[in-house]
Amino acid sequence: MKFEPSSSNFKKKVEDSFNRQGFMKLINARLIDVKPGYCEIHIPYDLKLTQQHGFFHAGIVSTVADNTAGYAGFSLMEEDSSILTVEFKLNLIAPGDGDILIGRANVLKRGRTLTICRSEVYVVKNGKEKLCAAAQSTLIELKNKSDKNDSSQT
Amino acid sequence: MKFEPSSSNFKKKVEDSFNRQGFMKLINARLIDVKPGYCEIHIPYDLKLTQQHGFFHAGIVSTVADNTAGYAGFSLMEEDSSILTVEFKLNLIAPGDGDILIGRANVLKRGRTLTICRSEVYVVKNGKEKLCAAAQSTLIELKNKSDKNDSSQT
Amino acid sequence: MKFEPSSSNFKKKVEDSFNRQGFMKLINARLIDVKPGYCEIHIPYDLKLTQQHGFFHAGIVSTVADNTAGYAGFSLMEEDSSILTVEFKLNLIAPGDGDILIGRANVLKRGRTLTICRSEVYVVKNGKEKLCAAAQSTLIELKNKSDKNDSSQT
Amino acid sequence: MKFEPSSSNFKKKVEDSFNRQGFMKLINARLIDVKPGYCEIHIPYDLKLTQQHGFFHAGIVSTVADNTAGYAGFSLMEEDSSILTVEFKLNLIAPGDGDILIGRANVLKRGRTLTICRSEVYVVKNGKEKLCAAAQSTLIELKNKSDKNDSSQT
Numbered sequence: 001m002k003f004e005p006s007s008s009n010f011k012k013k014v015e016d017s018f019n020r021q022g023f024m025k026l027i028n029a030r031l032i033d034v035k036p037g038y039c040e041i042h043i044p045y046d047l048k049l050t051q052q053h054g055f056f057h058a059g060i061v062s063t064v065a066d067n068t069a070g071y072a073g074f075s076l077m078e079e080d081s082s083i084l085t086v087e088f089k090l091n092l093i094a095p096g097d098g099d100i101l102i103g104r105a106n107v108l109k110r111g112r113t114l115t116i117c118r119s120e121v122y123v124v125k126n127g128k129e130k131l132c133a134a135a136q137s138t139l140i141e142l143k144n145k146s147d148k149n150d151s152s153q154t
Numbered sequence: 155m156k157f158e159p160s161s162s163n164f165k166k167k168v169e170d171s172f173n174r175q176g177f178m179k180l181i182n183a184r185l186i187d188v189k190p191g192y193c194e195i196h197i198p199y200d201l202k203l204t205q206q207h208g209f210f211h212a213g214i215v216s217t218v219a220d221n222t223a224g225y226a227g228f229s230l231m232e233e234d235s236s237i238l239t240v241e242f243k244l245n246l247i248a249p250g251d252g253d254i255l256i257g258r259a260n261v262l263k264r265g266r267t268l269t270i271c272r273s274e275v276y277v278v279k280n281g282k283e284k285l286c287a288a289a290q291s292t293l294i295e296l297k298n299k300s301d302k303n304d305s306s307q308t
Numbered sequence: 309m310k311f312e313p314s315s316s317n318f319k320k321k322v323e324d325s326f327n328r329q330g331f332m333k334l335i336n337a338r339l340i341d342v343k344p345g346y347c348e349i350h351i352p353y354d355l356k357l358t359q360q361h362g363f364f365h366a367g368i369v370s371t372v373a374d375n376t377a378g379y380a381g382f383s384l385m386e387e388d389s390s391i392l393t394v395e396f397k398l399n400l401i402a403p404g405d406g407d408i409l410i411g412r413a414n415v416l417k418r419g420r421t422l423t424i425c426r427s428e429v430y431v432v433k434n435g436k437e438k439l440c441a442a443a444q445s446t447l448i449e450l451k452n453k454s455d456k457n458d459s460s461q462t
Numbered sequence: 463m464k465f466e467p468s469s470s471n472f473k474k475k476v477e478d479s480f481n482r483q484g485f486m487k488l489i490n491a492r493l494i495d496v497k498p499g500y501c502e503i504h505i506p507y508d509l510k511l512t513q514q515h516g517f518f519h520a521g522i523v524s525t526v527a528d529n530t531a532g533y534a535g536f537s538l539m540e541e542d543s544s545i546l547t548v549e550f551k552l553n554l555i556a557p558g559d560g561d562i563l564i565g566r567a568n569v570l571k572r573g574r575t576l577t578i579c580r581s582e583v584y585v586v587k588n589g590k591e592k593l594c595a596a597a598q599s600t601l602i603e604l605k606n607k608s609d610k611n612d613s614s615q616t
Contacts, residue, residue, distance in 0.1 A: 017206045018206075021205050021206050022211075023211035025202070026202040048176050048179070049177050050177055052171045052172075054176075057175060058217075058221075058239050059217025059221065062213060062217070063212075063213025063217070066216065067212075067213065084246065086245065087243065087395065089242070089244075089598060090216075090241060090242060091570075091578050092238065092239050093578055108593070109593060109596075111555075114394060114448070116553050116555060118596070131571060134578065134580070134598065136597075138394060138395055140421075140422070240600060241600055243551055262401075263402075267575070270399050272442070285416070285417060288417075289444075290397060290426075290442065290443075292548060292549055292600065294576070326514075329514050330510050330512040330513075330519075331512055331513065331521060333510070334510040356484050356485065357484065357485050357488070358484040358485055359485065360480075360482035365483060367485060367522070368485065370528065371525070372521075374524065397551035398550060400546065400547050400549060
């Protein structure tokens with residue numbers, strides 16, 4: 001599917017928002033690619049990001065699934081809109097056993113208020129990508145409410 | 155609902171597993187309570203855990219929702235079982251704007267293989283708890299596969 | 309939780325909407341109770357409503373989970389609003405093996421635009437209720453768009 | 463993705479199961495296509511299948527999303543296995559306003575016990591297909607438990 005962004009500045013808008021997230025710094029997440037309706041984020045392995053078996057923690061996997069979906073949706077929205085995740089559902093498909101976690105999300109439907117995305121999370125080990133998780137998300141656009149200010153309730 | 159744990163050692167089993175999760179240390183999560191079929195985890199506010207508006211990041215909210223559900227389910231399981239989250243669905247209901255995040259999960263149904271939990275996440279501000287998120291999770295018990303060793307696929 | 313309906317006419321509004329659903333007639337669903345933020349629907353067993361093992365079909369179980377959630381939310385909304393289900397997630401917990409299916413839903417959070425509900429579906433056999441399914445739903449209120457007219461997209 | 467069915471008889475196995483579902487007859491659902499890891503079901507419009515605005519009821523939309531996912535997964539399973547839906551999550555994306563509802567599901571991951579599917583539901587109006595709903599499902603394979611007999615709990 002092809003989508004038209006509402007703002008020509010969409011890439012910078014996403015990067016700025018990403019860079020304001022303290023949590024992305026903490027987990028060393030990298031914004032790799034933003035296209036209209038698409039986002040890709042990578043997270044290198046670190047023992048600090050693990051669950052009890054030394055694999056990427058499900059909380060990290062869901063973070064990357066949610067954040068890629070949010071920024072895939074945000075890439076299409078108005079310059080002065082902000083975005084909130086309404087909800088998402090995530091299947092954990094294989095253990096997060098590898099050197100890097102790759103999240104990729106695509107917009108499935110852009111509505112006037114709500115945007116639906118699907119994301120996949122892959123884990124890379126010995127140079128081979130393996131599907132680790134899959135999510136489906138609902139996002140809401142808050143118009144006239146710049147992402148640079150505080151957000152509020154839906 | 156009242157549940158009987160399969161292991162009398164259930165509390166220590168959960169604490170040990172929790173303490174082996176590097177990610178729980180990184181985000182300063184505290185295991186506050188474990189009862190048969192119940193778990194409560196707290197996370198104090200830190201700028202490192204925020205999204206672009208300075209609130210708790212959705213990734214942290216989903217981490218606490220998922221981890222409380224997992225340990226609520228794990229509390230009921232056999233001594234030599236391990237547990238995996240199959241999937242969960244999370245509604246983000248209000249911004250994570252507060253000093254502490256509180257996750258509480260209860261088992262809804264314990265099946266032979268699958269266990270279903272519901273969790274709620276509250277954010278505390280000025281001493282007042284507010285519902286921040288609600289989740290519903292599916293967990294799988296891997297029998298004869300101690301949580302202390304590596305886990306594998308379902 | 310206690311909720312205040314926006315319309316004193318809330319019960320009749322829900323009944324009217326329910327009675328306009330051709331599908332509720334086809335499956336012989338009965339609207340049993342409507343309170344502010346709550347709805348209960350019953351469906352008696354019929355071979356026409358079954359899956360391959362002669363139990364209530366998952367489609368019927370999800371219909372009752374979704375419809376009770378929708379009307380629990382609708383009970384709180386403005387007289388001239390209509391409601392749409394944005395999404396729901398349903399766990400099928402036990403086979404729908406019984407004489408009657410009972411759906412009960414409660415509003416968890418009423419927001420300005422979005423309302424979150426949880427529903428449980430029970431199956432009754434030999435006079436005993438058993439939990440059959442559990443759902444969590446997101447609903448949207450379309451203001452100034454009476455439920456008696458055609459609905460549109462979100 | 464390409465999948466290998468565990469039974470060469472997979473198509474007949476799915477058709478037999480579909481034909482034993484009383485509910486499929488009631489709503490005039492037609493099994494259109496079964497391939498390894500894929501299923502397509504059509505439901506023609508009928509006033510009996512509607513919600514309050516005369517569109518396909520969300521219960522019908524979720525029925526087709528769930529049944530296509532179930533049979534996409536079942537197509538890959540052993541001859542003497544049966545299948546149960548563990549859970550699914552469905553986004554309703556556009557009103558079910560049209561002459562025919564088309565459900566298509568693909569297996570995303572086949573695990574030893576659990577299979578993950580994604581389904582899309584389209585509504586056709588004036589010969590044009592429109593995305594109406596999207597789902598993500600978890601299915602469980604019950605081995606040595608023929609689909610022709612009664613199913614039980616997970």
